Amino acid sequence: MERNPMRRQLAIMRQSLFDQGHVDEQFVQLEELQDDANPNFVEEVVTLYYRDSARIILNIEQALERKPFDFRKLDAYMHQFKGSSSSIGAKKVKAESTLFREYCKSGNGEGCMRSFQQLKKEYATLRKKLGTYFQLARQAGPVETASRPK
């Protein structure tokens, strides 16, 4: 139990990220790679993820404006996005990516569009939550070790 109130709040916030299904075990993996030599590893990787995602989301948006849909291309983009999301442990976003890819494979344009809207929502939520989390983490100071959520 953290004595420092800020650290406690951080721990609670972190736990809720897991409990609400925003992140999974892979996020813990990132945390475990953070140490004195790499004190901001998690945030750095997540920032890279945002950059990468912005590009892919734009590509998908543009692809969805062209009719008929090029499902192969859409699927390829989403494969990339899923890979990135999966690498940082973005659980809900990853799940939505999978769904989108299913729609691509079955040539379901409506499904793709719906799924993409949902995905963008999840992604925005994740960004917001992680943004708050990292901000608090910076204020609270370095955390010693990652603890497994339960």
Added chain:
Amino acid sequence: MLEGKQNGQVFKLPKVILLATNITNVELEKAKAAGFADTVIMKPMRASMAAACLQQVLGIGKKRQAGKNMLNGSMALQGLLCGKKILVVDDNMVHQRVVAGALKKFEVAVECRESGKAALKLLQLPYCFDAYFMDIQMPEMNGFEATHPIRMMESKANKQMNGGMDEDSGRKGEWHVPILAMTADVIHATYDALNAGWMDVSKPFEEAKLYQVVAEFFKSTRSNCFT
């Protein structure tokens, strides 16, 4: 380096490690055929798994305490993997960063590339890498296409080396860079690999099997071919 004997020849095994997402034990077993990849790792890369697989395929430190979390186990592994040079090829920059981060934790020197083509340029004999982590689902060149030229090159070089070798003359390495293939879709990857006679998969902690599988690979390497 993992060593094994096949017809009196001892070979070093740079490892092909497949990174895959949903591998099941069944698939892993099924994929144990002679081929190009030495092991499969699920994407996204788990740091402890990366180190364990690497340790395994490089034949380092046979005794490893199971059940230790990475932070404790890392001290032991750190020394063992320190100084190894690994090539990581993944077109996904985020995953590449995670893999590099995981390996650097063990003081492994990591070089990253984004394409199979770029990797092939770096993987010329004599190798300066101890192992090669490779995403096998890259758009411009899939993993099989990226490793086949490597195995063919090795096969050729090994054929040339084979003359005049016998058990008494001592140990001599045969070229075989360990390729650790990474894939997010191991089910299809193993299926394709089996069909192509491509994959050579081993679980961590099964050195004997790995050796056997790779030995088989060397025997059958000339007959293996894939489209």
